[in-house]
Structure formats: C-alpha cells, structure tokens
Amino acid sequence: METLEQIKKRIEAAVPGAKIDIVNNGSPSAQHSLKIDNEHARDVARFLRDDPALRFDFCSNVTGVDWLDRVIKKTVKTKQVVDGVEKDVDLTSEEKIPGYLEAVYHLFSIAHKHGPVIIRMQTGRANAQLSSLTPIWRSAELQEREIFDLYGIKFEGHPDLRRILMWDEFEDFPMRKDYRPPDDFEWEPTPHDDVLERAKQHYPARPTETELKPS
Amino acid sequence: MSATSSQELEQAPPRMSSRLEGELMEVSLGPQHPSTHGVFRMNVALEGEIVRKLKPVFGYLHRNHEQIGESAGYLQAMPYTDRLDYFCSMTNNWAYALSVEKLAGIEVPERAEYLRIILAELTRLQNHTSLLGFLLSDMGAWGTPLMYAFREREKILDLFESLSGARMMCDYMRFGGCRVDANDDWIAGAKKIVDLFPKFLDEFEDLILQNEIVIARTQHVGKLSPELAISAGITGPMLRASGVNYDIRKIDKYGFYPRFKFRVPLGDHGDTYDRLMMRALEMRESLSILQQAFAQIQPGPVMNPKVKIRAFKPPVGEAYGRIEAPKGELGFYLISDGSANPYRYRVRPPSFINLTILEDMCLGHTVADVMVILGSIDIVMGEVDR
Structure with a gap:
C-alpha cells in the first residue's frame, strides 16, 4: 500500500x-x-x-x-541575561486548543x-x-x-x-465528556407535557469549564 | 432470488389483492418475540403477508458500554467485554487484549497465543453450533436440533469453566497473555471433545442440512449481493456466504494464524442456505485448526512478565485492533491520553453493523422468512445495543 x-x-x-x-x-x-x-x-x-x-x-x-478545551504547555529552555549573568531559564508557552x-x-x-x-x-x-x-x-x-x-x-x-x-x-x-446524567431517571422526559415540565428540575446544568478540569 | 421468483414475490397474493391493494398494515415485531433473539424490534409494513418496509429499532439493552469503558481502567474493562457478545466472551477478550497490545506495543508469549487460538476456535464451534440450533428452531424445528446443539455447546462451556472459572463470562485473557495456564489434563480433555465433534457434525448435517423443509425455507431467501455486502460493511460468515473472500485471520495474520493451514469456505448465492452452510463448513475448518494447535502447543509461560496490568498506563496515542470473531469483524478502537483509563473506548460490533442491510434482504419476503433471515445474520443483543 x-x-x-x-x-x-x-x-x-x-x-x-x-x-x-x-x-x-x-x-x-x-x-x-x-x-x-x-x-x-x-x-x-x-x-x-x-x-x-x-x-x-x-x-x-x-x-x-x-x-474538550485543552491547554498544551510547552517548555523551552532558553538563555537569558538576568542581573547581568547569563542563566538557563525555562520558558513555558501555553497553547489553547478549543474543544x-x-x-x-x-x-x-x-x-x-x-x-x-x-x-x-x-x-x-x-x-x-x-x-x-x-x-x-x-x-x-x-x-x-x-x-x-x-x-x-x-x-x-x-x-x-x-x-x-x-x-x-x-x-x-x-x-460527550461534559455530560451529566439526571439525578433521577424516573423523570426522563416522556411525550407527556406535565412530565416534561416536572422533568426539568431533575436536569443538572451543564458543568462549567473549571468544574471539568481534573484537580 | 432469481428474476422470475422476485417478480412473483413482488405481486401481492391474489386472494388478498382486492381488499388490500395499496394498503399497508404496520406491525411491530418484537421486542418480546421469541425469534428476535433478545429485545430487538422491527417495525414492518405488510401487504398481506409480504414485507414492504422494515425499520429495525434498537436500544432496549443499551447501557452505554463505551462510556462505562471510558470511566473504568484498562484492566477493569476486560471482564466487561464479556457482556458484549455473551456467547463468545473469549473472542471479545482477545479483540480487546489485541487492541491494548497494539496501543502499548506488548508482546505475547508463544503458549498464550496458542491458547488464544484454541479458545477462539472452540468459541467459534459453540457459537456456530448454537446458531444452527436457534435457526432451525426459528424455522419450526422445535426443540430437538436446539437440544442437540446445546448438548455439544455445553461440553465446550464445561471446558471454559474448568479453565477460567466461568461458563460464559470467562474474563480469561489479559494484555500480554492469558490469566492462567491450561494443564495437560485440560488439553487432553479439549482434544477428546474436538476428536468427537466431527461425529456430531456429520449427524447434524445428515439430519438437518439435507432436509427438504430446510432447503425450501432457506434457498433463495434473503439474498445478499457481494457488492452490497461489501459496501454495507458486512463481515464474517455472512460476507463469505456472498462469495467475498475476506477472512481477517488470513488478512491481518494476527496471533499465530499464519502457522495454521485452513481453508476459507465461500458461498455462491448469498442466500440464507449459504449462510447456514457457511457455519457448518467453518466448523470443519475450526476443528482442523484445533487439531493442529494441539499438536503444536509447547509448554512455556502464558503471561508477559514485563507488563504491569494493574494501573496500566499506555503511551499517548490510538490504536484499532480487530479479529475475526464468530459473528464477523470485532474491533476495538482505543485512544489513550496517558492516564489510567482510555480517553475513547469504542467497540465495533459485528452483529450491529450486519443489521444495516436487514431491510434490503427482507423486502418482498413473508413475515415467516424475516425470522429466518434475522436468525441467519446471527445477532446477540448484548453486542447490538451495547
């Protein structure tokens, strides 16, 4: 091939x-x-x-x-003059990749x-x-x-x-990686209007970005 | 089917035509139907008894296997693969182990490879045997063939139980080898069963496959052209029944299959009878592979000692590994982000994708034929719905 x-x-x-x-x-x-x-x-x-x-x-x-949104950290070693002395300094650059x-x-x-x-x-x-x-x-x-x-x-x-x-x-x-299941599957929406209405309270909000990051 | 018979089938039965011309009746076949092999539903539109439309409905057994696999560690997913196609847990284990081995570049000891081939071929034997039993049961040969088939299957399941501790949920393979070694008594016992198996096959073929009713019910029923089969991603015995020579054991040369001599049986017509015969012929080839494996297997380690299977962390990357499972191409697609659980864990289930062309095969046939065609696809809902 x-x-x-x-x-x-x-x-x-x-x-x-x-x-x-x-x-x-x-x-x-x-x-x-x-x-x-x-x-x-x-x-x-x-x-x-x-x-x-x-x-x-x-x-x-x-x-x-x-x-999901990712941040890739790159570390590059460069030489910089700090206080008149040349030193090895790690420069970290961050590249943000949207999800x-x-x-x-x-x-x-x-x-x-x-x-x-x-x-x-x-x-x-x-x-x-x-x-x-x-x-x-x-x-x-x-x-x-x-x-x-x-x-x-x-x-x-x-x-x-x-x-x-x-x-x-x-x-x-x-x-999807940010999916949160409802707290009560009994309240999964069915075609009935009243159940649909009551189901809403059991659906969690989508997590924010900081919540998704592993600590 | 031939051109003439297809035209005959396209016409509605004469007695009904006056009343039902242009009228379709929608019927839901399943999910609780004994011939759907689990909780599988088909919405069919019928004209008299002829199927004019068919839409498969999935998901009654859906538990999001893939998400559970992503939240579990690499080793933890291994016993869970047993639950995919619960008839063939050994091949499921092998496909998953193979993918992880590709992902991390692990080598497998020689004896473990032989054991894997022995177990995979035994799995193929018991899967095809029970499929033939189920298929005949669908056709109305109630009880006897299924019981004959299950008698043989039970012997193989006893072998699995004595080796792994479980009849069906074996959880036997690991990445880098197999969990426990098989002793000489087990090999001798397996050889005894394999030696006696052709006798059962001869008897079964004499009794069933030459049977007039079986031939009448299966020949020219559910024909599948090779072009459509390839385009629709059909794999396994179903593809080969349509005459396409594609066996992953020969193509990918995974495991030690290149060391074995075996033929790939091919069908001519791609109808249900060919699919039935394909299973019977494949069992003969599996028996030949097994006999060669018993002659070749040597003592040795069954686990690669370098692999730390607990808290296993493969390098960043992805891999797709596939094997020829009894039902078709079973593949696992894994993406690793370097952590202890896979970032993406995807199962390529053969019986799910083989259902793509169910409607094409069933159109123009009667409801009774739909059950036979579905039976010949060989589905297991644990794998279809995941």
Missing part, C-alpha cells in the same frame, strides 16, 4: 481545494490518520473508494470522539486486502455538523446514526438521521 504522504499528494491532485493533514499517532501501533476538511469530505471519500490503486471499498468502523468533535472512519480494502487508512473530520462542539459519508459507504448508516445519538453531530446528507440507541425524546448527548 502507498504511504500516507503519497495518498495525501494523490488526493490533493485529484480533489482540487481539499485540505489534507497527516495526524501523527505516537503510540507503537503507528496508525497515523488523515484529517480531511468538511467541505470536500465526500469527494475525498469517493476518491479513496474508487481509485484503482487504493480501492477502500470497506468502511469498517465509524466513531465519534469528543475533545471539538471528531468523526473517525477506519477504511480497509477488500479488493486489494490492505488497510487501514484512517480519515477524521472535525467540527465545533456547538452546532456540530459534518457531511455524511453514508452515500459512499453504506456501512456508515447505523454508525453515523449512533454518533448523532451519542455525540450530537448532525450528518448532512444522511438518509435517515434519528436517534438509535437512546429514545427519541431524550435530549442530551450521553457520550
């Missing part, structure tokens, strides 16, 4: 305007992935499926990942028996929306519904986007 760099170059040549980044994976599994942009997602996916050398006809696993939701697709090729190639798409946590790849790979149908149900990513172009594991009246997205 071609390396990810080669695949990236081929995609960029075939799909004009597509922005592809290689996301490195530090673990010994060395399963690096391609981050693709939302706009050209379906074209890139179609290329990966139909290109005769790649032929990723089998989309095995589709899943969501929730990333995002991610959809990850694991692709294999049954025709050429290679893989996996991992593609991922990112979207903001509020108003999360991505283009659905179900028209390309039918296997994403139930799995994208599951992501919609548990993570709240709306998949544009999905033929039948409904809740799948939770019940239709359920409001929150349980797999």
Whole structure:
C-alpha cells in the first residue's frame, strides 16, 4: 500500500481545494490518520473508494470522539541575561486548543486486502455538523446514526438521521465528556407535557469549564 | 432470488389483492418475540403477508458500554467485554487484549497465543453450533436440533469453566497473555471433545442440512449481493456466504494464524442456505485448526512478565485492533491520553453493523422468512445495543 504522504499528494491532485493533514499517532501501533476538511469530505471519500490503486471499498468502523478545551504547555529552555549573568531559564508557552468533535472512519480494502487508512473530520462542539459519508459507504448508516445519538453531530446528507440507541425524546448527548446524567431517571422526559415540565428540575446544568478540569 | 421468483414475490397474493391493494398494515415485531433473539424490534409494513418496509429499532439493552469503558481502567474493562457478545466472551477478550497490545506495543508469549487460538476456535464451534440450533428452531424445528446443539455447546462451556472459572463470562485473557495456564489434563480433555465433534457434525448435517423443509425455507431467501455486502460493511460468515473472500485471520495474520493451514469456505448465492452452510463448513475448518494447535502447543509461560496490568498506563496515542470473531469483524478502537483509563473506548460490533442491510434482504419476503433471515445474520443483543 502507498504511504500516507503519497495518498495525501494523490488526493490533493485529484480533489482540487481539499485540505489534507497527516495526524501523527505516537503510540507503537503507528496508525497515523488523515484529517480531511468538511467541505470536500465526500469527494475525498469517493476518491479513496474508487481509485484503482487504493480501492477502500470497506468502511469498517465509524466513531465519534469528543475533545474538550485543552491547554498544551510547552517548555523551552532558553538563555537569558538576568542581573547581568547569563542563566538557563525555562520558558513555558501555553497553547489553547478549543474543544471539538471528531468523526473517525477506519477504511480497509477488500479488493486489494490492505488497510487501514484512517480519515477524521472535525467540527465545533456547538452546532456540530459534518457531511455524511453514508452515500459512499453504506456501512456508515447505523454508525453515523449512533454518533448523532451519542455525540450530537448532525450528518448532512444522511438518509435517515434519528436517534438509535437512546429514545427519541431524550435530549442530551450521553457520550460527550461534559455530560451529566439526571439525578433521577424516573423523570426522563416522556411525550407527556406535565412530565416534561416536572422533568426539568431533575436536569443538572451543564458543568462549567473549571468544574471539568481534573484537580 | 432469481428474476422470475422476485417478480412473483413482488405481486401481492391474489386472494388478498382486492381488499388490500395499496394498503399497508404496520406491525411491530418484537421486542418480546421469541425469534428476535433478545429485545430487538422491527417495525414492518405488510401487504398481506409480504414485507414492504422494515425499520429495525434498537436500544432496549443499551447501557452505554463505551462510556462505562471510558470511566473504568484498562484492566477493569476486560471482564466487561464479556457482556458484549455473551456467547463468545473469549473472542471479545482477545479483540480487546489485541487492541491494548497494539496501543502499548506488548508482546505475547508463544503458549498464550496458542491458547488464544484454541479458545477462539472452540468459541467459534459453540457459537456456530448454537446458531444452527436457534435457526432451525426459528424455522419450526422445535426443540430437538436446539437440544442437540446445546448438548455439544455445553461440553465446550464445561471446558471454559474448568479453565477460567466461568461458563460464559470467562474474563480469561489479559494484555500480554492469558490469566492462567491450561494443564495437560485440560488439553487432553479439549482434544477428546474436538476428536468427537466431527461425529456430531456429520449427524447434524445428515439430519438437518439435507432436509427438504430446510432447503425450501432457506434457498433463495434473503439474498445478499457481494457488492452490497461489501459496501454495507458486512463481515464474517455472512460476507463469505456472498462469495467475498475476506477472512481477517488470513488478512491481518494476527496471533499465530499464519502457522495454521485452513481453508476459507465461500458461498455462491448469498442466500440464507449459504449462510447456514457457511457455519457448518467453518466448523470443519475450526476443528482442523484445533487439531493442529494441539499438536503444536509447547509448554512455556502464558503471561508477559514485563507488563504491569494493574494501573496500566499506555503511551499517548490510538490504536484499532480487530479479529475475526464468530459473528464477523470485532474491533476495538482505543485512544489513550496517558492516564489510567482510555480517553475513547469504542467497540465495533459485528452483529450491529450486519443489521444495516436487514431491510434490503427482507423486502418482498413473508413475515415467516424475516425470522429466518434475522436468525441467519446471527445477532446477540448484548453486542447490538451495547
């Protein structure tokens, strides 16, 4: 199989305007992935499926990942002159990464028996929306519904986007990292108006950012 | 189905057509239905007895397995994987262990790999046996085949119990090996069961698979084309029944499978009969793998001593590991942030994704056929709903 760099170059040549980044994976599994942009997602996916050398006809696993706001601290050692004496000083810089939701697709090729190639798409946590790849790979149908149900990513172009594991009246997205279950599941909303009204008091407010940080 | 028979099926039964033309009746099949293999519901729209629409409804057994896995440590999630597909806890353990091993770069001792293959193939035997029993029970062969199948399954479950302490919730494998070693008596006992198994298979095939009623109920029912099967992510015996040669044991070469000689049976038509036969043929291959494993296994350690499985902290990164479970591709996708519990713990359940094309296979068939088609997919709700 071609390396990810080669695949990236081929995609960029075939799909004009597509922005592809290689996301490195530090673990010994060395399963690096391609981050693709939302706009050209379906074209890139179609290329990966139909290109005769790649032929990723089998989309095995589709899943969501929730990333909260993160602060990455970098420490750089520099030399500074303090009181006329040169000293080694640690300079820490903080990079703030706003939270995002991610959809990850694991692709294999049954025709050429290679893989996996991992593609991922990112979207903001509020108003999360991505283009659905179900028209390309039918296997994403139930799995994208599951992501919609548990993570709240709306998949544009999905033929039948409904809740799948939770019940239709359920409001929150349980797999998000800031999900707090209601204190009393007896008061989960049902279609009845009076129960809906009374259920409200059992729903906790979403936690603030400081509450989420591990102490 | 052939072109002519599909046209025949597309027409409503003549006696009913005057009354029900254009009228569909919505019926909810399940969740408390003996043929849905658990709490699974299908909303079907019927024209007479012919299915015109079918929407599967999930979630009655949903307990958010993935979230529980994320709040538990790496080792704590291991016994919980037993509860996914409670027929095949050994392969669930293996898939999870394999993913963690990929994530942290752990090596497994040789004897442990052999034990894993022995247990996985025994699991495949008992899963396929009980599937055949259930499927025949769905078709109306009430009692006898299921009891025959469960008699054989019980022998294998006794083996699991003597090794791990539990019949079904085995919790046997660990990342870096297996929990306890199997002694020579256990290997001898397992070999005895495997030696006697072909006799049961011969008897079962003679009794059932040549049966006229079975053939009438399953051939040309629920046909699945290879193109649709690949696109819909169907894996396992169901994919191979459609004639697609894709067995992860051969493709990924995980464990010590390259050391074994076995064939991958393939179907021609992709109908329910092929899916039924696929299980019977796969059991023969599993028996051959088991015999080779008993001949090759050598004494040695079963646990990699370098792995500290308690308070286990893999390096930052992610890994997707998959194995050929009896029902299809079982994968675990793990993201580690360097802490003691996985940041993301995702199960790729084969029987859930195999249900994607349930509607496509059932359209134009009768309600009685829907039960047979569903039975041939081989679902377990513990895995579908997670």
